[in-house]
Amino acid sequence: MPDYLVSSLKRLYDDCSRAIDENNARAVGGAIIDRYNEILDEIQEEYSDNRRIQELEAVQRTGATFGGGPPRARANDLQDVKFRSAAIADALELELEDFERVADTETIPIIQLQQSVEQNQSQQQAQQQRVTIEQLYDDLDSRMGPEDEIEQLRELVEELEDQLNSENPDTVEIRDLIETAKSYSTQLGMKMAMLALERGIDILGDIGAN
Structure with missing residues (x-):
């Protein structure tokens, strides 16, 4: 196999x-x-x-x-x-x-995710740029790949949007949405993490607690 x-x-x-x-x-x-x-x-x-x-x-x-x-x-x-x-x-x-743990070879370790998010956040602040939900949808509109995969990613972004607009966002669910998106597209997952951070969602604190 x-x-x-x-x-x-x-x-x-x-x-x-x-x-x-x-x-x-x-x-x-x-x-x-x-x-x-x-x-x-x-x-x-x-x-x-x-x-x-x-x-x-x-x-x-x-x-x-x-x-x-x-x-x-x-x-x-x-x-x-x-x-x-x-x-x-x-x-x-x-x-x-x-089986070898997929997380050991194919996904970004938690510490690297935190470091990458913080680095990207610093770079974007320096450039006075912010991630928006519209940018995520634009990225998907221009993404090359199987239509069903793009539709799955779009569902994840929609779920994230619902959570961010909620009065009581679920940080655990937001983290899972980001991790699932990252398994398909690291770049999209990182942007979703950045957007959550910019909206005041403490996903890094949640990650560190697990």
Whole structure:
């Protein structure tokens, strides 16, 4: 199995566990489910002769819909992703607990995130520039890549906008939105972090506490 698929599968499993543990399926579940379905397609293409792999089905969102958009993800949907990710590993004789932590190789360690945010904040203040929600949407409009991935990122930005406009923003949920976005685009994740900081959200304090 290609290393990038092993890493992607482990990241899905970890993301599901974290979202379930933190009751955060509504905010990040849709992106996780869509990513699982993409990875499943790749694995089924790679292992077209593996009956157990071919019998696995895509995961559907089963939550409520809002404003004509797609259904929201529920915790049970993420349990399905977690279960089916484990089933893929079992079918391919992989041990999930033996996977290398994706965070060690593919994501920015927390200390680096804090340093990078602080450095970017200093640079932007020197240039008298501020990140706006409109800039995030503009970045997505000009982003090259799969349409479904761009739509997932747009959902994350919309969730962030809702949180920032809320009377009681949830710093844990905001951090999860940033971490999920960063797994697709480090630059977008950093800009989302900068925007949260500029709005007075203490995400660095929240990160340091975990």
